[in-house]
Amino acid sequence: MEEVKVALDNETTQFIVVKLGDEQYGIDIKYVDNIVRMQHITRVPKVQEYLKGVINLRGEVIPVMSARLKMGLPADEYTKSTRIIILRLEQHGTIGITVDEVKEVVTLENHQIEKVSYDSKEEKDYFLFGIGKYEDGGLISLLDLNAVVLDKEGV
Amino acid sequence: MDVSQYLEIFLDETKEHLQSLNTEILNLEQDPENSDTINEIFRAAHSLKGMAGTMGYKRMQNLTHDMENVFSEVRNGTIKVKGNMIDILFQCLDALEEYLNTIQETGEEGSNDNEPLIKLLNDVLDSKEGGEPKEVKQEKVKSADEEGGGRKWEEIKFDETQKRVVSEAASQGKNVYGMTVRVQESCILKAARAFLVFKALEELGEVIISKPSVQDIEDERFDLDFSLIFISESSLETVLKSVRSVSEIEDAQGALLEVEQTEGVVVEEETQNAVPEIVPEEKENVPATEKPAAVPPATVKANEKKAPVSKPVVNRTVRVDIEKLDVLMNLVSELIIAKNSLVSASVGDRNNSVNEHIEYLESVTTNLHESVMKVRMVPIESVVNKFPRMIRDLSKKLDKKMELYMSGEETELDRTVVDEIGDPLMHLLRNAADHGLESGEVRKAKGKPSVGSIFLDAYQDGNNVVIEVRDDGAGINIEGVKNKAIEKGVITPEQGENMSDQEIINLLFHAGFSTSEVVSDVSGRGVGLDVVKSKIESLSGEVEVKSKIDMGSTWTIRLPLTLAIIQALMVDVGGEQYAISLGSIQTIEDIVPTDIKTVQNKEVIHLRGLVIPLIRLSEVLDIESKKNPEDNMTVVIVKKGDRQSGLVVDELRGQQEIVIKSLGKYITKCKVISGATILGDGEVALILDTNALF
Numbered sequence: 001m002e003e004v005k006v007a008l009d010n011e012t013t014q015f016i017v018v019k020l021g022d023e024q025y026g027i028d029i030k031y032v033d034n035i036v037r038m039q040h041i042t043r044v045p046k047v048q049e050y051l052k053g054v055i056n057l058r059g060e061v062i063p064v065m066s067a068r069l070k071m072g073l074p075a076d077e078y079t080k081s082t083r084i085i086i087l088r089l090e091q092h093g094t095i096g097i098t099v100d101e102v103k104e105v106v107t108l109e110n111h112q113i114e115k116v117s118y119d120s121k122e123e124k125d126y127f128l129f130g131i132g133k134y135e136d137g138g139l140i141s142l143l144d145l146n147a148v149v150l151d152k153e154g155v
Numbered sequence: 156m157d158v159s160q161y162l163e164i165f166l167d168e169t170k171e172h173l174q175s176l177n178t179e180i181l182n183l184e185q186d187p188e189n190s191d192t193i194n195e196i197f198r199a200a201h202s203l204k205g206m207a208g209t210m211g212y213k214r215m216q217n218l219t220h221d222m223e224n225v226f227s228e229v230r231n232g233t234i235k236v237k238g239n240m241i242d243i244l245f246q247c248l249d250a251l252e253e254y255l256n257t258i259q260e261t262g263e264e265g266s267n268d269n270e271p272l273i274k275l276l277n278d279v280l281d282s283k284e285g286g287e288p289k290e291v292k293q294e295k296v297k298s299a300d301e302e303g304g305g306r307k308w309e310e311i312k313f314d315e316t317q318k319r320v321v322s323e324a325a326s327q328g329k330n331v332y333g334m335t336v337r338v339q340e341s342c343i344l345k346a347a348r349a350f351l352v353f354k355a356l357e358e359l360g361e362v363i364i365s366k367p368s369v370q371d372i373e374d375e376r377f378d379l380d381f382s383l384i385f386i387s388e389s390s391l392e393t394v395l396k397s398v399r400s401v402s403e404i405e406d407a408q409g410a411l412l413e414v415e416q417t418e419g420v421v422v423e424e425e426t427q428n429a430v431p432e433i434v435p436e437e438k439e440n441v442p443a444t445e446k447p448a449a450v451p452p453a454t455v456k457a458n459e460k461k462a463p464v465s466k467p468v469v470n471r472t473v474r475v476d477i478e479k480l481d482v483l484m485n486l487v488s489e490l491i492i493a494k495n496s497l498v499s500a501s502v503g504d505r506n507n508s509v510n511e512h513i514e515y516l517e518s519v520t521t522n523l524h525e526s527v528m529k530v531r532m533v534p535i536e537s538v539v540n541k542f543p544r545m546i547r548d549l550s551k552k553l554d555k556k557m558e559l560y561m562s563g564e565e566t567e568l569d570r571t572v573v574d575e576i577g578d579p580l581m582h583l584l585r586n587a588a589d590h591g592l593e594s595g596e597v598r599k600a601k602g603k604p605s606v607g608s609i610f611l612d613a614y615q616d617g618n619n620v621v622i623e624v625r626d627d628g629a630g631i632n633i634e635g636v637k638n639k640a641i642e643k644g645v646i647t648p649e650q651g652e653n654m655s656d657q658e659i660i661n662l663l664f665h666a667g668f669s670t671s672e673v674v675s676d677v678s679g680r681g682v683g684l685d686v687v688k689s690k691i692e693s694l695s696g697e698v699e700v701k702s703k704i705d706m707g708s709t710w711t712i713r714l715p716l717t718l719a720i721i722q723a724l725m726v727d728v729g730g731e732q733y734a735i736s737l738g739s740i741q742t743i744e745d746i747v748p749t750d751i752k753t754v755q756n757k758e759v760i761h762l763r764g765l766v767i768p769l770i771r772l773s774e775v776l777d778i779e780s781k782k783n784p785e786d787n788m789t790v791v792i793v794k795k796g797d798r799q800s801g802l803v804v805d806e807l808r809g810q811q812e813i814v815i816k817s818l819g820k821y822i823t824k825c826k827v828i829s830g831a832t833i834l835g836d837g838e839v840a841l842i843l844d845t846n847a848l849f
Contacts, residue, residue, distance in 0.1 A: 042839040043731065044818070045776040046825045054818060054831055056839045059489055061816040061831045092821055149821075 012107050015132065017140055018085070018099040021073050025099075026106065026132050026142040027085065033094065034086040035102055038078050055096060057086060064096035070148055071127050076100070092149050106140070108132045113142065161344050162262065165210050169255055172199045172206075173248060174537075177544045180244050184547075187236035197226045203251070205339075205403040209347050212264040215254045221276040222247050228280060243275045245544070311366050311384055320363055321412075324386040329360070332391060334409035336398055337380040346375040351401045359394055360387025379405075384412070477570065480531055487527055488814040490520050491720065495811070495835030521812075524720055532567035535613055535622070538577040539564055542584060542611065549588045556606040557592055559584075563613035568620050572694050572714055576622070579687040579698075583624040583710045584609060586683065591628035591708055601705060603627065615716075619738075624710040631702035633659050640665070657797065660700055664688040692846055695736075695829075697795065721815060723832075723842065725808035726791065729778035732840040733804075734813055734832055739845045741792040741799060743807065748788060760790070760801055767792065770848055771803045775827055781805055793845040800849060815842065 015026030016035075034057070041053040041064050050069035054061050064084055068076050076082065081101040088094050115130045129144035179196045186192065204219035222244065228234040250269045257265040311333065313321065321331055338348050349372045356362055364384040367377045387394055391409055398407040494516050501509050539561055546559040568576070592598075592607035599605050610625040633656050640646045640662045646654070664684050691698045696714035715721070715738060723734040724743075744762065751758050751769065758769040769790065773780035782788070782805045790801040813832040818825070829844035 040838060042831070042841065043778075044822055044825050044828060044841060045778070046827065047822055048824065051822060054822070054839050054841075056833045056837055059485075059492065059833060061818060061833070061839055063819055063821045093819055095819075095821055 011110050013110070013113070014105055014107050015140070015142065016085070016105055017103040018083075019101040019103060020068055020071070020099055024103065024140045026108075026140045027087075027145065028142070029105065031087045031089060031145050032085060033088040036084050036086060036096075038082040038084060038098070052098065055084065057094075057096075060094070062086065062094050062096050064098060065149070067097045067099055067148060070097075087145060087149070089145060089149060091146060095149055097148065106132070106134070161210065161347050162258075164344070165206055166255065166259055169203060169206060169251075172203045173252055173255070174540050175199050176203075176248055177245075178540060180241060180248070181543055181547060183236055184238075184241045190230070193226065193230045197223070197230055200226050206344065208402040209344055209351065212254065212258065214264055214266075214268055215251060218247060218250060218254075218269055218273060221273050221280075225276055225279050234279065234282065240279050243272070243279065245548070247272055247276065311364055311382055313364065313384075317364055317384075321384070321386070329386050329388055330391070331412045332385045332387065332394060332409045333382070333412050334385055334394070334398070334407060335380055335382045336407045337405045339403045339405045340379060345377070345379075346373055348401060348403055349373075349377070349381060352398050352404065352407075355397045355401060356383070356385055356387075356394070359389045359397060360385055385409075475530065480527070483527055484531075487520065487524050488720070490523065491812060491814055492833050492835070494520050496837070497835075499835035528569070528716070528720075531570050533570050533573050534565045534567050535573055535576065536564040538573055538580065539611060539613075541577075542581070545581065546584065546588060546609065549585065553589060555588070555592055555594055557588060557609060558606055559609050559611065561611045566613040566615060566620055566622075568714060569716065572696075575690065575694055576712075576714070579690050579712070580611070580622065580624065582683055582687050583712075584611070587624055587626040587628065587708070587710075591626035591630075593629050597629075616713075620714045620716060622712040622714070624712075625707060627707040630704040630706055631660055631663070631700070631708055632704070636660065636662055660702060663700065664698075697846075699797070721813060723811055723813045724791065725811055725840065726772075726789075726802075726804040727781075727806035727808060728772045728776055728804050729780055730805075731776070731778060732808060732834070732838070733772070733776075734811075734840055734842045735791060735793065735802070735845060736842070737810065739793045739795070741794045744790045744792060744801070746788045746790045746801075748785060762792070762801075765799065767799050767801045769801045769803060772843075773803070773805075775848065793848075795846050795849050798849060800845075802843075802845070802848070813840075813842070 014029040016029055016032055018025050018027060036055075036057065039055055041055055043053040044051065044063075050065050052064045052066050054063050056062075066076050068074065076098055078098075079100070082098060083102045084096040084098055085102070086094060086096045112133045113130045114133065116128050127144055127147045128141050129147075130142045132140045132142050134140075176196060176199045179192050179199070182189065182192045183196065200219055200223045204216055204223055207215035207219060225234070225240070225244070229236060234240075247269075250267075250272055253267070254264050257263065324331060336349075336352055338345050353362060353365075353369070353372075362383050362385050365372065366382045371377060372381055385394065391411060395407050395409055398404060494513070497509075497513050497516065501513060542561065543559050546557060550557050587609050588607075592609070593601070593603075595605040598607065608627045610623070612623045612625070614621055637646075637651045637654070637659050640659070641648050641651050645662060645665050651659075664687075688698055691712055691714070694714055696712060698713075699711045700708060701711070702708035722737040724737055724740055726733055726735060744760075746760055750760055752761070753759070754766070758771075759766050760769055761767075771780070780803075789804050789807060791804055791807075792799055792801050794800075811834075815830045816832060818828065818831055826847045827844055828841045829847075830842045831839050832842060834840050
């Protein structure tokens with residue numbers, strides 16, 4: 001029993017660390033298809049506010065949403081470091097989300113990830129599935145991508 | 156045995172056979188004595204049984220077997236074709252179709268034994284005197300040419316190890332057989348049959364050599380027969396019997412091989428050829444599937460002559476995986492995008508040679524596009540073929556006499572459209588039969604022939620395909636529709652007063668509307684015509700109806716030939732570019748703002764005697780127009796059926812061939828946009844769905 005637990009704890013997950021406002025968030029790398037520079041987004045009328053529009057990604061039309069607007073943060077200000085992260089999710093297909101900056105890739109062992117339990121989920125924490133703790137004591141919030149992308153009823 | 160790889164072809168073939176059975180049985184009802192029809196039916200039923208058997212669908216096989224018995228008696232002339240027998244046969248076909256659907260969904264045939272049907276079939280069989288239901292050996296004619304090919308195992312060479320295996324087996328008292336198995340010419344899943352033969356043999360002993368090789372047989376690289384050397388303790392009788400029990404195996408011949416321990420193998424009697432050496436003349440019989448290097452040219456020729464005969468000439472189609480076509484299609488799309496970027500790069504640059512190249516590229520891409528589209532085109536035949544049967548059933552059910560006349564079945568449409576068009580058409584036909592046509596007495600009273608006529612005509616009209624469903628029935632009762640609409644609250648009585656006849660007829664497409672007084676199970680629960688309409692519109696088509704009292708109604712479906720690449724007009728609205736399909740554009744007008752009138756709070760313009768409502772695209776698209784409101788306005792007049800609207804745009808950008816891309820399943824809320832396209836400069840432009848603006 002003990003051994004199994006150790007094995008699990010040593011399993012690692014890689015996260016891309018992005019910046020949204022003042023906070024850092026982690027995105028599980030297995031969902032990330034691509035990271036592209038900010039480009040012109042063609043607006044699509046009559047859709048949810050957080051859906052910024054569509055872009056051309058190598059001949060495919062991909063919808064792009066603003067992670068900030070979706071999570072209730074102030075609207076994006078596009079800068080040189082703004083990136084579109086192209087996610088490939090089973091449920092929703094390919095979709096891009098805009099982030100302020102892409103910092104680095106971190107590898108976290110499972111024991112460094114603290115799951116957020118459901119009852120403690122406040123509105124703000126709705127989009128998180130856990131908190132990652134660095135060796136040096138730093139913290140990042142780990143995004144629950146399905147919750148981020150999901151079109152909540154009434155939004 | 157894993158037959159799943161054959162499942163797809165099984166489904167396709169079975170559908171074809173069912174369809175031809177349906178058609179032929181209908182013919183049989185008209186002309187019970189026609190022996191061609193009966194033979195055709197028998198062949199189809201027979202293949203159906205064989206295929207079901209191979210795939211292991213026992214219930215399906217049983218049912219077809221009993222049907223085949225009936226057909227065989229009909230063919231022998233011992234039973235006469237009667238109305239109720241035709242009905243039973245049709246029920247059987249329906250049951251088979253049900254099996255097929257279940258198989259398609261679940262891979263299993265389900266648990267319905269259809270015993271009542273089988274009993275009915277057997278009753279039909281019992282009704283004739285003195286005949287015993289037995290299978291007819293239909294392939295006897297061919298036995299003549301079997302003589303030559305029947306003993307091909309004699310050509311099999313043994314290598315050293317195989318010789319050793321054989322002599323070892325012989326020393327253990329086992330029998331060594333040579334055997335040639337011949338599958339029927341009509342057999343479709345040859346490899347599957349062969350597999351079953353091998354499986355049957357492996358239960359009895361061991362196959363040591365096969366020719367062609369097992370791999371070739373699995374890949375269906377053999378003609379009609381294959382030969383084996385086989386070791387077994389069972390008798391030759393048993394072995395041959397178990398091979399022949401595999402369906403669609405025409406014959407299996409074999410003989411015991413005499414094994415001489417030292418020298419190898421010699422055939423027992425009959426032929427004197429020593430097995431290890433092949434006499435050259437005998438090579439004529441080597442199947443074409445053997446390695447080409449080993450076959451002398453003469454053999455190749457002989458086989459070439461034979462090959463066309465062995466395949467039925469009925470349907471010369473190549474099945475192409477749609478996904479592969481999609482890939483090709485996407486490549487063409489890319490090419491067009493590349494061309495567009497060249498075009499936009501060359502604007503301003505007056506270099507003539509570049510323009511020449513672009514023109515050349517343009518003609519290439521257009522041709523390529525056309526030919527790929529042609530590959531995707533299939534005749535609507537596959538869909539409309541089932542309608543005569545349906546009308547026959549309806550005629551019985553509704554107790555009205557009617558005939559269906561079809562024309563233009565060869566008209567071709569994109570595969571995706573053809574797949575979708577069946578249900579709407581079926582609905583319109585049912586409507587025509589149920590609501591359109593009057594009963595026999597009423598028709599007589601009106602001085603019309605007592606048999607009603609329904610017409611299904613398809614033809615190509617420019618870039619569209621038109622399918623018309625026409626009946627010579629009562630026509631649409633306009634007052635009836637109006638009253639019903641008012642009663643159902645679809646319109647107010649005042650609105651009803653002001654509506655033209657055509658507008659009232661169009662109410663039929665309104666959701667929740669059925670005019671039939673009695674809801675029958677044939678048509679009408681009020682979910683019909685609006686579904687037809689939305690289905691057709693989802694295919695970028697349109698449907699209209701015209702009707703005259705006592706003359707009948709005509710339903711016209713208009714569908715675009717292609718869906719993936721269209722000609723479009725590019726327009727500017729508030730600095731954004733949008734594409735409008737050229738097919739829906741009527742004219743483009745320059746309008747002075749003072750010409751705009753207001754009717755019921757809506758802006759309209761007068762244009763050549765027509766009042767056309769204006770739609771300001773900037774408002775629809777939630778964007779500020781960049782134009783001075785006092786300047787002349789550019790208005791694109793678009794049509795939807797008989798109606799027109801004027802779309803106010805900022806500027807025209809010109810015509811362009813665009814590749815339609817989906818917005819994906821994530822963006823669903825936007826109804827006015829039907830898709831997107833990628834422009835020459837790499838930007839995405841949205842395609843307006845003008846139908847949704849009305």
